[in-house]
Amino acid sequence: MxxxxxxxxxxxxxxxxxxxxxxxRALDDVALDIRRGEYVSIMGPSGSGKSTLFNMIGGLDxxxxxxxxxxxxxxxxxxxxxxxxxxxxxxxxxxxxxxLIPVMTALENVTLPxxxxxxxxxxxxxxxxxxxxxxxxxxxxxxKPTELSGGQQQRVAIARAFANDPAIILADEPTGNLDLRxxxxxxxxxxxxxxxxxxxxxxxxxxxxxxDVSDRVVWIRDGKIERIEERKDIELQVGQMEYEEE
Amino acid sequence: xxxxxEDVAGKRGIEKQIVxxxxxxxxxxxENIFVRxxxxxxxxxxxxxxxxxxxxxxxxxxxxxxxxxxxxxxxGLEHEAGELQARIIWLAAMSxxxxxxxIVNSMLMSVTERYKEIGTMKCLGALDSFxxxxxxxxxxxxxxxxxxxGALVGAGITMLFFVGRVGGWAGILEAWVTTAVEIGGTxxxxxxxxxFSVMLxxxxxxxAALYPAWRAAKMAPAAALRSEF
Ligand SMILES: Nc1ncnc2c1ncn2[C@@H]1O[C@H](COP(=O)(O)OP(=O)(O)O)[C@@H](O)[C@H]1O
Ligand SMILES: [Mg+2]
Numbered sequence: 001m002x003x004x005x006x007x008x009x010x011x012x013x014x015x016x017x018x019x020x021x022x023x024x025r026a027l028d029d030v031a032l033d034i035r036r037g038e039y040v041s042i043m044g045p046s047g048s049g050k051s052t053l054f055n056m057i058g059g060l061d062x063x064x065x066x067x068x069x070x071x072x073x074x075x076x077x078x079x080x081x082x083x084x085x086x087x088x089x090x091x092x093x094x095x096x097x098x099x100l101i102p103v104m105t106a107l108e109n110v111t112l113p114x115x116x117x118x119x120x121x122x123x124x125x126x127x128x129x130x131x132x133x134x135x136x137x138x139x140x141x142x143x144k145p146t147e148l149s150g151g152q153q154q155r156v157a158i159a160r161a162f163a164n165d166p167a168i169i170l171a172d173e174p175t176g177n178l179d180l181r182x183x184x185x186x187x188x189x190x191x192x193x194x195x196x197x198x199x200x201x202x203x204x205x206x207x208x209x210x211x212d213v214s215d216r217v218v219w220i221r222d223g224k225i226e227r228i229e230e231r232k233d234i235e236l237q238v239g240q241m242e243y244e245e246e
Numbered sequence: 247x248x249x250x251x252e253d254v255a256g257k258r259g260i261e262k263q264i265v266x267x268x269x270x271x272x273x274x275x276x277e278n279i280f281v282r283x284x285x286x287x288x289x290x291x292x293x294x295x296x297x298x299x300x301x302x303x304x305x306x307x308x309x310x311x312x313x314x315x316x317x318x319x320x321x322g323l324e325h326e327a328g329e330l331q332a333r334i335i336w337l338a339a340m341s342x343x344x345x346x347x348x349i350v351n352s353m354l355m356s357v358t359e360r361y362k363e364i365g366t367m368k369c370l371g372a373l374d375s376f377x378x379x380x381x382x383x384x385x386x387x388x389x390x391x392x393x394x395x396g397a398l399v400g401a402g403i404t405m406l407f408f409v410g411r412v413g414g415w416a417g418i419l420e421a422w423v424t425t426a427v428e429i430g431g432t433x434x435x436x437x438x439x440x441x442f443s444v445m446l447x448x449x450x451x452x453x454a455a456l457y458p459a460w461r462a463a464k465m466a467p468a469a470a471l472r473s474e475f
Contacts, residue, residue: 060369061468081373084264088371095471099366103281104274116371118265160370 007168007200008034008057012066015052015223026052028223029066034202036167039194039213042204044220050204053220054172057202058091059083070168088116092161092199094190096173098153100145106132106156107141113163131159135189151182158189162197169193171203175210187213266376275383285359289352289385290392293447296345297393300338301400301443304427307334309408311428312421316412342450349454353385357462358473364462365470374463381462385455386448393447397440401426 013030016023026049034040042050055061056068059075068075070086078086087093100109107128114124132138135155145153154174161169174190175183191213194201203210211217211234219226279286357364364377405418412418425433434442 055468058369060365060471061466081264084368084371084373087369088264093369095366097362099362099369099471101363101366103277112367113370115270116264116266116376118263164371 004033004035006033007036007071008032008202009069009072010056010066011069013053013056013063013068014065015049015056015061016064025223027056027063030220030223030225032218032225034200035215037198037200038215039191039201040203040216040218041210041214042202042218042220043206043211044226045206048220049223050206050220051172052223054170054202054204058093058170059086088113089164090167092163092166092169094154094157094161094169094171094174096176098145098150098157098177100153100156100160102145105142105144106137106148109145109156110160110163113160117164127163128159131162132156135159149182150178151185154178154186155189158186158193162193162199165197167200169199169201171201171205173205173207174203175205175207180209183207184209264371264373266372266379271376271379271383275380275387278380278384279387282356285352285356286388289349289356290388292345292348292352292392293389293451294392294396294399296342296450297396297443297447298400298403299341301397301439302404303334303338304439305401305404305422306407308422308425308427309404309412309418312418313408313412342446346450346454349385349389349451350457353381353455353458354461357381357458360462361465361470361473364465365467368467368470377463378459381459382452382455385451385459389448389451390444392451394440394444396447397443401436401440
């Protein structure tokens with residue numbers, strides 16, 4: 001049927017919230033297939049359901065109805081420990097607000113997932129330093145988050161997301177709290193990791209700079225997929241987009 | 247590349263593959279206590295005050311007995327062992343209850359302040375039990391610190407109060423080394439009293455933290471991450 005191998009599939013995925021008696025359809029029957037190794041951006045205005053989709057794919061919340069399959073396994077069938085295992089080893093999470101543990105140094109933040117995964121202290125420290133060097137922060141390993149700039153904190157968060165060599169990186173507005181230039185650097189870094197480590201990157205965003213590096217862009221609005229654009233369709237528009245942004 | 251979940255689905259004993267060694271948990275707890283010193287002090291102060299009061303009441307009773315013995319001897323009278331008044335014991339017990347409620351409150355605040363951190367830890371793979379363990383460790387350590395300090399301060403204040411009447415520091419200390427508190431006719435030495443207070447404080451703190459820690463651990467990660475603090 002298709003030449004692609006899908007790492008994530010959603011079927012009729014819906015999440016409804018009831019707020020003051022009215023039902024908010026944050027996600028409404030979303031069917032989305034994500035190919036192994038691709039860089040896909042989930043684009044949409046604020047409130048369109050991007051974070052809700054991020055939570056469902058990441059196993060951070062339960063859908064009202066519908067299913068998320070990760071490698072053809074129905075996530076709803078996993079026990080709490082299996083879910084924790086999945087979060088620990090298979091998915092790396094990146095957030096708009098960086099979400100580093102404030103009392104820990106950069107290196108301690110990066111090694112925490114490795115500790116959970118059972119690595120020895122020495123192995124974790126070696127790998128943590130290596131990852132911090134990869135994101136350009138080798139010198140700052142001993143700094144606490146408050147001693148780092150936003151861009152630097154996001155680099156630490158990216159290093160942490162890659163700690164256990166995940167198959168999927170899930171990012172929710174990773175450039176949302178960064179200035180234009182730092183945002184571009186972070187996008188470049190994510191793209192570079194996507195290509196070098198063959199990891200699937202799924203990024204929710206309304207940052208148009210992200211379109212540039214995406215293999216596909218999924219536009220969502222009011223909890224529904226509006227359209228999906230392929231790389232070749234995108235290239236035609238990128239020039240125009242950059243022109244608008246200057 | 248193999249399937250993302252080939253080693254997840256259907257495998258038993260998977261919780262053993264996600265670990266938080268005690269050494270790292272202790273280190274994290276220590277960092278939490280020192281970095282958030284204000285919050286830690288509030289949590290510890292409840293048990294500190296409770297145990298200080300308990301110590302002052304119990305040590306005070308024995309110091310009063312000591313004083314009575316000295317006075318009676320000077321007057322050439324037989325002295326009767328003064329019994330610790332039930333009312334005072336009640337008061338001390340109540341103060342411990344109040345202290346425990348204070349810890350519940352303070353730990354709940356502490357959990358609320360850290361929702362986002364808890365959500366993040368879960369994203370990194372933390373099991374619910376890790377979150378519970380971290381909060382209980384923190385409460386236990388703060389309880390031990392607070393009650394050790396409380397027992398010392400309680401004893402110190404009692405000494406200050408009685409020092410002029412019972413023949414100086416050496417007199418009290420000498421008596422307390424063998425009998426700091428008398429319960430049902432048996433003397434309990436000072437060191438045992440302090441160890442007992444520290445254990446009591448630690449246990450009460452851990453009990454008080456059970457509910458807050460459980461609540462923290464049970465939160466869905468998405469809800470924990472949404473909270474802005
Ligand atoms: N926990 C929640 N409770 C109630 N409503 C929610 C909750 N989370 C999201 N929503 C609502 O669902 C819709 C989609 O939200 P969200 O997924 O956060 O959008 P986005 O990330 O694209 O900005 C919004 O209308 C939002 O108000
Ligand atoms: Mg969002």
